[in-house]
Amino acid sequence: MRIGYPCINLSLTCRPSRTFRLASYSEERLCETLANNLACLEEIIYWNAVHDLLFLRITSDLVPFGSHPANQYPWDQEFAPDFARIGEQIQGYGLRISMHPGQYTLLNSPRSKVLAASLADLRYHARVLDLLGLDQTAKIQIHVGGLYGDKKAAMARFVQRVNNLEQTVRDRLVVENDERFYTLEDALSIHAQCGIPVLLDTFHHELNPDGRSLREALAAAAATWSQKDGLPMVDYSSPLPKGRTGSHAYSLNKAHFKRFLKESRPFDFDLMLEVKNKERSALLAAKIAASDPRFVSTSSLIRLALMESREKETPPNEE
DNA sequence: GGCAGTCAAGTACGC
């Protein structure tokens, strides 16, 4: 179990998601912003490795207008060495990476323009992960999308479009249950039809349940991940004391998190904490999880890597 | 420097 947080590190002064208005777009501005965003991502990765937070969601805003037609600059070629260097660090430290396109990326939209923009956005996300040199365990998580007045048809459209995706994108795609329209059961049904793994969001599962207990939900979602997909990913958020449904809590609720750790045994997964104060709660969660045998810290990963390399060097015992 | 309006983008829902 690696623990992580999404996109931004509030303890650092830099941001990896700086952007600008379309009206002020220029290639110069793009290059300058992207260079700064990449430098900040590098800082975050180092910070995470030092602090035992080995799961990171990379912001979709890393490349300003990354999938927008306005951006015709070959950023993927020009910045390829920077991406490659950062990717080596990610792998060296043993970090797991995910990305999560936003609410406007809708693979099941009946509108061709929306679909085209969504496909471009998924390709952009996959391009980032490819440039980082990450394998198929680095995932892009999306929701099913809208209902469009006919849920069955909307789900069928999602499946059909996943099946039509090029392999490089499809290999990275995972589907997540949402808090309003599509339950875990719906996501599992999609998995059965097109094979992409299911990412369980425990908070959404509480708000939009399908009758499964947490353990049953973890078991069902975990069964959709193959070895090449890596350990299942799970999104977790503490509930709001008296808040609006769906929005994330400001900070980690210790008692709730301890209960979650206990109830989620023996399942192992990489855990994304969707909490507004980001790495501060993730640090607290890592501290709480430190005594859990599933928890993976930087040092133990390095130990594991050393043991593996030693095993390769040492001839196997003769039997 | 601080504030408020606005931002590339979609969908659902209440009125």
Next chain:
DNA sequence: GCGTACTTGACTGCC
């Protein structure tokens, strides 16, 4: 048919 929530921070123009 329109405004707003979702979720969200931060860019930008104005004072």
